[in-house]
Amino acid sequence: MRSFPYPDAGSPDLRSPARYLWWLARAELGTLLAGVLFGSLWTVCQALTPFVLGKAVDQGIVAADFSRLLQWVALLIGLTLVQSAAATLRHRVAVSSWMQAAFRSAQVIGHKVTRSGDALPQKFSTGEVVSTAASDAMRIGEIYDVFARLSGSVVGFLLVAFLVFQSSWQLGTVVLVGVPLCGAMLLFVIRPLQSRQKEQREAAGKMTALGADTVTGLRVLRGIGGEHIFVQRYRERSRATQLAGNKVAYSLADFDAAQVLVVGVFSVAFTWIGALQALSGQIETGQLVALYGYAVFLVSPIRTASDAVSRYIRAHVGARRIIDVLATPSAVHDGETTVPAPGGPSALVDTTTGVLIQPGELTAVVCADPGESANLARRLGRFEDAVLREAHVRWGSAALHLVPLGQVRSRIVVSDADPQLFTGTLREELDPTGRHSDEQILAALDVASAEDVLDGLENGLNDEVAEKGRSFSGGQRQRLALARAVLTDAEVLVLVEPTSAVDAHTESRIAEQLRASRSAPGDTTVLVTASPLMLSVMDTVLFLVDGKVAATGTHRELLATVPSYRSVVIRGEGMDGHASDGHASDGHEEDLQMTNEGGL
Known part of the structure; x- marks a missing residue:
């Protein structure tokens, strides 16, 4: 079981989005390598399945050798079991990689927020920072999720190319040249997708920022009758985000169509050449069956590679947004030269x-x-x-x-x-470090004349505080904040x-x-x-x-x-x-x- 947050999230590399992504990869290198191992084992089993099936046809069914048929069937069952176990482990490791990258990014953003003083709010709105932590951090994690499948696909592709070469050098050449060529052709569709995803991300960030700012000032807006103005502005931002999302959807549709077309053409061509060679006697019946299996298998590496490129684009856009936040100079920091604090109470x-x-x-x-x-x-x-x-x-x-x-x-x-109140129990709100007893917390509430706040809560100090303390009145929030301040000693x-x-x-x-x-x-x-x-x-x-x-x-x-x-x-x-x-x-x-x- 892995626990979050990390004791130390580390110092991110902010020189470029690619370097930031590489920094995240180094931080979870062990998990990524485990993903490569299980992903490779998973695809190797997939790649060997057509080969074993072809051998079972040639040496068992065509040759009418029942014992050999049983041997190949047993091997096929073994491959299926190993493949199932490897797929489960690969998925678990991939999700772990995704969560580690996402949570590490969210943690360094949170650390930056708490250490930047007023510098960050002056440059970004609350909504933009929230969107970066909640959305961009998750998008970054996707590239590490797909990494195990991508690495396994590369290993599987090379193995299939080798096995096909054993049957026919012409078909082996088609695999070695055709699969990378199909992947390269999809890049022409991915380029416009990248720019449109960037536009959609920026529009969504502005909409989230406006929404967060509007909710924060909703009480004031209602007091002056100005909420309809902000509602209209939010509608305009929402509409712009929707249009940007439609453009992304168009590109995704083009991308999916291109995948079906390119992969379909390759599979038909590969199978057609194999069928001609089987008719001419160059390959046996079992080898032709295996070629059909290889054709189906080779669809996966092409799609995985294109999916990885698409996710990398989203991660690259998200990493740039995160870097913008993390690179903001803090308003307060430890200088190069420091002097000790006074030894005791001082003026x-x-x-x-x-x-x-x-x-x-x-x-x-x-x-x-x-x-x-x-x-x-x-x-x-x-x-x-x-x-x-x-x-x-x-x-x-x-x-x-x-x-x-x-x-x-x-x-x-x-x-x-x-005063700012956060979600959690009232006890955690008043005593975040957990250093005080309930008696001391109650004494602080007495100082702030806030006992009535506690009396109105069903679970007392264990009652959950709503976001920003919205369930309390302004005076109650103020008195709770005073009690919290007193408890800092x-x-x-x-x-x-x-x-x-x-x-x-x-x-x-x-x-x-x-x-x-x-x-x-x-x-x-x-x-x-x-x-x-x-x-x-x-x-x-x-x-x-x-x-x-x-x-x-x-x-x-x-x-x-x-x-x-x-x-x-x-x-x-x-x-x-x-x-x-x-x-x-x-x-x-x-x-x-x-x-x-x-x-x-």
Whole structure:
């Protein structure tokens, strides 16, 4: 039994589609060789069957030798049994090769998605990435599926050519020249198929991307009455994909017709020459019977070769799409020069804004422009190294972008304003690493005031979470994401608008519980918010104006001494209203959305 995912999928060769396919082949070389072995054994048995049948006719039936007939029949039965076993094993190995290649490709794409930061979403839509992992990866696997049959067909073809030469050099020449010539003739039909399949793949990718983006924003579209516009756009994309698929179908029909014609002409010519030689006495009756069997057998290598070429074309197109995704430079990565992370809790300093986050404190960041505070959270979480090279963030004495990425991700966690929930049980959603007991998970839910979410689930922590948590309201998703963030036990926890979608009573309780849960020595908590209820429990509040720290103090101090701060906070309170759980009320959270490997 083979288990997926791989502990290490490896580093793919991205220099060209052919090199990428070869990299996959090397990764499963043992399975491919087993496929060659069983595929060859399977076709050798097929190729020998007409030979044995011809011998049984000549030496048993024509010669009226019953004992020889029994011997050849026994051999024929043996070949049938071996062929059946080899066919079963070949199929199992072929499917294994297909799955290994497909899953390895999907795994490296998934790894790229989690490691690329914002670079990948800026270049590709969600639908395009999903289509690459779900469709292109599977198409790549097809070429390894057919490889066992192709290798066996080559061995079988050479064996048949040798056996035919034993009967007639003219027919042997026809086999050696005719079969490759028939395969070459089919290439003229395959060329237009390649270009049309590429067009169809691109059209399908655009349609999938549009569909995924539309579903993601469906609630917003309905709110503004714009869903009919996107429905029409999707219909247009779907129609374009259908037309592209029709062109592919035309080429496939031409290809199948060409196969029947070319293979049929070859089989008729081969059989006709053999019949003439049998009438002239050049070959015996049993040899003629064997030639009929060879003619039927030789249809398989031709079709297998053409099928392999067709699948290779699809795999080549898919590999190019995968390379485009994998070759996208990551927004974050371990540089050539790294410095060790601080040995213990240390201050975070953002040189762009002048923000100083003291270790072991609860610090809030307030700004009239949500974009500025969101960018600060991105820098503190190391979302883009290119930005940090120009606007340094220091962690203790180390430049944050030079600290090994693994240490940053394990010690600094950012929970953004648009939390993502994945499929699986609620327990797995809240504690992906499985490090916490049920009591600890329940305690985190209590901090996030999310016990009511658990009470409404039939199976409790074992209940299945729907895709993107669509079965939960906006406030419930937000509170579950907060509980998940608390369970990371991160040394530095950055929360962006963690309570924008909850009512005032729930928010007040969350504020008190969060302060209590993050009171351990060394726990550093940063909140990006304008909510007075959350600000009231903070040790320090930093007020940003025009991207710089304009005032520092407690919430009460800033309310009393900084009119512009009071204006921002009061405005935020008036806009929030905290009317009901499940509806985002800040009005700013769309500006604060972030998608990142380190975000929660």
